Amino acid sequence: MKVTRYTGVAIALHWLIGLMILVSLGVGLYMADLSLSPTKLRLYSWHKWAGVTIFSLVLIRCVWRITHPAPSLPEAMPQWQRVVAESTHYALYALMIVIPLSGWLMSSAKGFQTVYFGVLPIPDLLDKNKELGETLTQVHSYLNYLMIAIIGAHIGAALKHHFIDKDDILRRMLPSRQKSIS
Amino acid sequence: MTNVTRIFLASTLVIAANSAQAIEYSAVQLDKSTITFTSKQMGVPVQGRFPKFTARVAFDPAKPAAAKVDLIIDLAAIDAGSKDADDEVVGKQWFNVKAFPTASFTSSIVKAVGAGRYEVTGPLSIKGKANPVTAKFGFKTDGNNGVFDGDFTLKRIDFAIGEGPWADLSTVANEVQVNFHVVAAAAATAPTPKAK
Numbered sequence: 292m293k294v295t296r297y298t299g300v301a302i303a304l305h306w307l308i309g310l311m312i313l314v315s316l317g318v319g320l321y322m323a324d325l326s327l328s329p330t331k332l333r334l335y336s337w338h339k340w341a342g343v344t345i346f347s348l349v350l351i352r353c354v355w356r357i358t359h360p361a362p363s364l365p366e367a368m369p370q371w372q373r374v375v376a377e378s379t380h381y382a383l384y385a386l387m388i389v390i391p392l393s394g395w396l397m398s399s400a401k402g403f404q405t406v407y408f409g410v411l412p413i414p415d416l417l418d419k420n421k422e423l424g425e426t427l428t429q430v431h432s433y434l435n436y437l438m439i440a441i442i443g444a445h446i447g448a449a450l451k452h453h454f455i456d457k458d459d460i461l462r463r464m465l466p467s468r469q470k471s472i473s
Numbered sequence: 474m475t476n477v478t479r480i481f482l483a484s485t486l487v488i489a490a491n492s493a494q495a496i497e498y499s500a501v502q503l504d505k506s507t508i509t510f511t512s513k514q515m516g517v518p519v520q521g522r523f524p525k526f527t528a529r530v531a532f533d534p535a536k537p538a539a540a541k542v543d544l545i546i547d548l549a550a551i552d553a554g555s556k557d558a559d560d561e562v563v564g565k566q567w568f569n570v571k572a573f574p575t576a577s578f579t580s581s582i583v584k585a586v587g588a589g590r591y592e593v594t595g596p597l598s599i600k601g602k603a604n605p606v607t608a609k610f611g612f613k614t615d616g617n618n619g620v621f622d623g624d625f626t627l628k629r630i631d632f633a634i635g636e637g638p639w640a641d642l643s644t645v646a647n648e649v650q651v652n653f654h655v656v657a658a659a660a661a662t663a664p665t666p667k668a669k
Contacts, residue, residue, distance in 0.1 A: 327561045329644040336515035402520065402554050409516025419520075 294362045296463040301359060304352040305464055308345060308387070312442070315341045316435060323432075339398060339405045343413065346391035353384065365458045379445055386438045393434055397427035498619030498657040501528045505618075505656035508546065512629075513646035521558075525550035530657050532583075532619065534612055537591050540583040546576040548599075566636045573600045589613060593623075599632040608653070621655040 297305070315338055322334040364373055395413065398405050402419035406412045417423065452460035509522040525547035532540040549570045553562045563570045580595040586609065594607040610623025628647045629635050635645055 327557045329638050329641050332514050332644045336517070403514075404517050406516045 294360055295459070296362055296467065298355075298359050299466075300355055301352070301361075302464055302466055304348060304355065306466075308348050308352065311341055311345050311348075312387070312438075315345065316439065319435065335403075336406075336409065339394065340408055342391040342394050343405065343407050345387065349384070349387040349391075353388075356384075362463050365456075365460070367456075367458070376448065379441060379448070382441050383438075383445060386434060386441065390431065390434050390438060393427060393431040397424060397431050400424035400427050496659045497531060497533045499529070499531045499660045500658040501530050502618070502656045502658060503527070507652075507654045509652045509654075511650045511652070513648070515644060519554045519558075521551065521553040523548070523551055528655060530621070530655065532612070532621070532657070534619075537583050537585045540580065540591075540593070542578070542580040542583070542593060542595070544578040548574060548576055566639050567634055569600055576600075578606070597627065597632075600634065602632045604631045608651075610653070615656075617659050619657050619659065621653070621657070624650060624652040626650050 318334055318338050318341075322331060322338060325331040325334070364376065368376075395405055396417055399415035399417040400420050401424035404412055404415050449461045449464075452458050453462070503526070506528065507522060508526055509520060511518050511520055513519070523546045527545050529543040530541070532542075548568045549563055551559060551562060551568070553559050562568055568576075576597070576599040578595055578597045580593045582592075582594045584592055586592045589611055590609065591612060592607055592609050594605060596603040597606045604627075606625050606627060608623045608625035610621050613620050613622075626648050629645075629649050630640065630642070630647050634649075639645060
């Protein structure tokens with residue numbers, strides 16, 4: 292039978308990762324300009340731990356997505372919208388992988404190893420290098436600005452589909468009490 | 474005194490001096506020596522170093538008990554791992570370098586604890602507080618140089634390094650590991666008898 296809804300696992304991963312990304316973005320934007328304090332050190336660590344968690348969840352999500360096809364787009368959708376929707380999703384997946392990696396590399400280059408939850412050291416791929424650290428900081432922040440723009444488009448499109456086109460694009464990603472038809 | 478007696482006495486002295494004269498490593502080479510430290514921030518080890526210091530070492534591996542070490546560190550030059558941290562740690566809550574520009578260490582006891590292994594104990598003064606510390610170190614020769622490699626762990630709260638909000642040990646741990654690598658050239662202890 293035709294797939295009309297995302298699986299429960301896909302839905303759970305989508306909203307969990309989405310929420311974690313929004314919180315991490317907010318914390319990231321806020322913490323960068325703080326003057327050094329124990330709070331800043333805590334926020335940086337939490338942000339990094341969140342990044343490692345998001346990265347791991349995204350890997351699981353990619354495997355799930357490859358093995359569990361997404362429901363197809365509504366037939367009424369014009370071709371250009373399909374292309375845009377697809378590219379947006381690929382871009383989001385790419386950014387969800389590249390952004391945590393850039394954060395980890397930037398942290399290493401700045402001489403701060405990432406230690407997951409303060410107990411599991413993640414190896415440094417790069418040695419401490421001030422200039423590279425600054426470049427990677429720029430890379431990390433610009434990738435995030437791009438991410439914010441694409442998330443904006445993603446949310447905007449979902450709402451447009453739901454309220455204007457009145458199709459099932461948003462509903463099929465929402466948890467449902469009904470048993471999903473697969 | 475006859476000439477013969479004089480020559481005899483002089484030679485005896487030279488022989489005595491030579492037999493007692495072990496090599497002492499005392500000419501510290503600051504450009505080859507380093508003092509580094511590792512603090513832990515949220516479980517993350519962060520390296521730093523004290524690039525400016527002066528050291529006086531008198532060490533004869535054959536007579537460790539007679540060894541003497543004096544160390545003065547210029548705290549304002551600290552490299553605490555990042556620009557933010559460098560600016561922060563010179564401030565009042567940390568080292569307060571305006572009031573206490575230097576840290577110093579003077580050895581009171583040096584003893585051998587194994588083959589090529591020694592232990593030095595003495596008061597370490599930072600920020601107006603003196604606490605005894607004991608550092609283990611290894612000694613080896615490298616050509617004409619003596620190389621000392623050692624470490625000790627200090628508890629920063631004992632020296633009030635990090636006060637106010639920084640006294641919270643869950644963000645910056647109390648234990649700070651200090652490593653030193655000191656290279657000193659050999660210098661003769663007894664005056665070398667002049668030939669002719």
